Amino acid sequence: MKATIFNSGLGNRMGAFTQHNHKSMARLKNGETIFHRQLRLLIAEGVTDFIITTGPFEEQLKAEAADFPQANFTFVRNDIYMKTNYIYSMYLAREYMDDDMIFLHGDLVFNRKLVHDVLASQEKNTATVNFKKALPEKDFKGRVQDGKVLEVSIKIFDEDCFAFQPFYKLEKAAASAWIGKVVEFIHKGEDKCYAENALNEIFPALNIRAFSYDGYYIDEIDNLDDYARVTAEILPFDKEDETYFG
16 A cells, blocks of 8 residues: 655745745644654554655655655655646656555644554545534535545535545545546646545545544644644644554
8 A cells, every 4th residue: 555645735824934844844742743743653554655746845855754764755746836736746646656545635633543543444445534523614524425425625514514634545446536537637727626626526436435533633734723723632642542552
């Protein structure tokens, strides 16, 4: 299994910090960057092949990855990151996505047990949903019916929509289907939307099951308010992980 981490965005809602740093270089209270933490936890759970899409400050991401010589990294640079969304980065990296895949955004903070249980799940295709959390205004929501994710968007607020985080586990066939739709979108000139826009066209056919992250932790750091909140909220989950994993 491979993991793709999409780190090609500007992250310009983090104030002065992102004038000279990639957003995923923000340090959590344990002193670790968001990106370093993602790599450490995924590698601890057996993921050793990574595709990292990049835009600004690529050298910072490569420096962090150098701390993990046991893993293999492929960096794919999006030179027009200022004019495109991550759907274009996914398009550029498509030739390397030739296995069962983990897809995640580069601003996600999560606990290790979430990764462990997602990978251990008997469901081949999953995406993380929280059925109890209040619907976020600015972030992704997932439409779920009979345990199956049918749509992901920031604009849906119906009764069958729930808090959603972009952490996907997909078998090769499902990943290839998504990539195929991404290629169609790019060839039509649609490179400024989310990659989920392409996925939405085939979601019902893919049988991607909702993995409830209630009781786990996963959230994104999109701005300074998120940063303050998430860095505090993750601490008790890290303590639980230390106990669980020894």
